[in-house]
Amino acid sequence: MCASIAQSNALPRPFAIIVFDLDGTLVHNDDAMIRAFVEAYQRTVGDGRPPVARLRCHLGKPMPIIVRELGLPAAFESAYVAATYELADLVYAYAGIRETLEALKRLSLRLVVATGRDNARACFILGRLGLLTFFDRVFGFDDVPSGKPAPDVVERILFEFEGDRQTTVMVGDSAADFACARAAGIFAVGAGWNPCALRTDLVKADVVLQRPIELVQKIRHRGVKAHRRGNGIPDL
Incomplete structure (x- = not known):
């Protein structure tokens, strides 16, 4: 810490x-956040439309809570975190x-x-x-x-x-x-x-x-x- x-x-x-x-x-961080969310969704869920609009209703909360409330797979969080590091240049x-x-x-x-x-x-x-x-x-x-x-x-x-x-x-x-x-x-x-x-x-x-x-x-x-x-x- x-x-x-x-x-x-x-x-x-x-x-x-x-x-x-x-x-x-x-x-x-909006551009990086949305891209990371979409990439993590594609890596862990696959087909389908990422629930970006629903994500915006949960902004400010910790990602583990967002993952749970959006019903995303447990692997989503680590995929999202990795994507945010990769997209840090956008912040x-x-x-x-x-x-x-x-x-x-x-x-x-x-x-x-x-x-x-x-x-x-x-x-x-x-x-x-x-x-x-x-x-x-x-x-x-x-x-x-x-x-x-x-x-x-x-x-x-x-x-x-x-x-x-x-x-x-x-x-x-x-x-x-x-x-x-x-x-x-x-x-x-x-x-x-x-x-x-x-x-x-x-x-x-x-x-x-x-x-x-x-x-x-x-x-x-x-x-x-x-x-x-x-x-x-x-x-x-």
Whole structure:
């Protein structure tokens, strides 16, 4: 596991933690994901039409859960993982992500990745794109008992960083991300810069931003500490 990646001084409490989803939030993975899904289907199922439309309804969840819920063979997961490594050249960071991460680090915020990928593949793609060192920690679905939409990963992050729900934010693009944030009692930001994100998913976020750098602007304008609304969810 790639833990304690970025070196940083101890922060005064309360401090803010920004939890990022990976695919569809930090990086564009749609083309690689669909191709890998189709290739894995052809290798393990054979004839027939891959259920791509149904796949989109499960985005953000760990692949073992997707395999089970779509009724795919057990061999599908390993075939899909292999295909994602082969298609890694198709994955790229969204415009403005690097500049946003640089700005957030200058604000002395804890940056964490919480992804539906396994830890090894998450670290691989972040390292390949030169983004890994921005993050204090990377959590894959295999680092917690239950992946998103369960709140386990946020609870683990709060425990490890002695975090406060009022100063922790999740940035994501899927219904699983927002369900995870809500179950954990933290604020959810929708990645509106992802053109492939389902609008029906984004409306489940507390706020949707159209550019990554808007997150920095919001934090600078409001300050690091969030304020809780009447429903118990913090507001930036």
